Amino acid sequence: MIIDCHFHVDETMLTLEKMIEGMDKNDVTKTALIAPMNGTMFELDSIFQQGLQHLFRFLILNIPQIGLGIYDGLVKDGYLKLYGNSYKIFTKPDNDIVATAIDRFPDRFLGWVAVNPMTHVSVEEVELYLNKPGFIGVKAHPFMHEYSIKALDPVAAMCETKGMPMIIHLSSEPDSYKYLPENYPELKIIYAHAGLPFWKKLWNYVKNQPNVFVDTSSDYLNPSIVKKAVESLGYRKVLYGCDGPYGMKKFNEYDYLTKKSWVDSLQIPDNQKEYILGKNFLALID
Numbered sequence: 001m002i003i004d005c006h007f008h009v010d011e012t013m014l015t016l017e018k019m020i021e022g023m024d025k026n027d028v029t030k031t032a033l034i035a036p037m038n039g040t041m042f043e044l045d046s047i048f049q050q051g052l053q054h055l056f057r058f059l060i061l062n063i064p065q066i067g068l069g070i071y072d073g074l075v076k077d078g079y080l081k082l083y084g085n086s087y088k089i090f091t092k093p094d095n096d097i098v099a100t101a102i103d104r105f106p107d108r109f110l111g112w113v114a115v116n117p118m119t120h121v122s123v124e125e126v127e128l129y130l131n132k133p134g135f136i137g138v139k140a141h142p143f144m145h146e147y148s149i150k151a152l153d154p155v156a157a158m159c160e161t162k163g164m165p166m167i168i169h170l171s172s173e174p175d176s177y178k179y180l181p182e183n184y185p186e187l188k189i190i191y192a193h194a195g196l197p198f199w200k201k202l203w204n205y206v207k208n209q210p211n212v213f214v215d216t217s218s219d220y221l222n223p224s225i226v227k228k229a230v231e232s233l234g235y236r237k238v239l240y241g242c243d244g245p246y247g248m249k250k251f252n253e254y255d256y257l258t259k260k261s262w263v264d265s266l267q268i269p270d271n272q273k274e275y276i277l278g279k280n281f282l283a284l285i286d
């Protein structure tokens with residue numbers, strides 16, 4: 001069974017019906033949804049943009065002191081700045097959008113509860129969503145919402161007690177990937193985008209952390225980074241995800257094939273790919 005562990009709902013970009021169609025075509029049984037994190041964001045298909053992405057990856061991997069500076073510059077004053085465009089970041093992501101999608105397609109969608117601790121959302125409010133059908137864990141975005149990882153203490157404690165995972169898009173806060181595993185050793189954690197912006201350093205650390213994983217999602221990555229992550233971490237610690245609809249060029253035309261091909265093209269046995277494509281995630285939400 002193939003499960004996409006990281007996808008956003010934003011029907012201004014991709015309708016639920018089109019998502020189901022794309023999932024069917026690519027044998028994806030279920031997708032774990034997250035509320036939209038920012039305003040509608042279509043991208044250009046330009047060589048210039050691809051060149052920038054390539055350079056960014058190179059710097060993060062090889063000259064992180066420069067790469068991290070660029071990364072930090074992507075978020076400013078509540079906006080995400082990409083390729084000369086600005087997109088409003090939603091301070092309080094609307095989890096009802098995810099609840100509605102699950103109601104409409106309960107067999108196809110799961111849900112992450114998106115939390116921004118800077119909005120002083122109570123643990124009780126988060127629990128209310130976690131008790132709704134289909135919700136499987138909590139999404140946190142210290143990068144776009146600009147807070148220290150320590151702000152996640154209450155929600156991390158709650159998730160650890162409930163045995164529910166968290167999926168986290170890290171900021172560049174030094175060593176922040178160590179904080180939750182050290183303080184909540186039983187907490188199941190997925191670091192989004194293969195642990196961006198730390199990659200190699202994070203993989204070295206995560207290797208020895210039994211409850212910490214990474215996903216393969218987003219255009220921040222490419223096949224080579226996914227390959228490096230799997231080589232470094234092993235197939236039991238990597239989870240397939242797309243991070244769609246971000247990266248789209250046109251309304252209702254999401255390219256499901258590319259992200260899946262990053263896993264399909266790995267030089268590992270098929271039964272190991274099955275773990276990356278779904279079994280690892282199923283074990284986490286069991």
Ligand SMILES: [Zn+2]
Nearest residue numbers: 006008034243
């Ligand atoms: Zn995402």
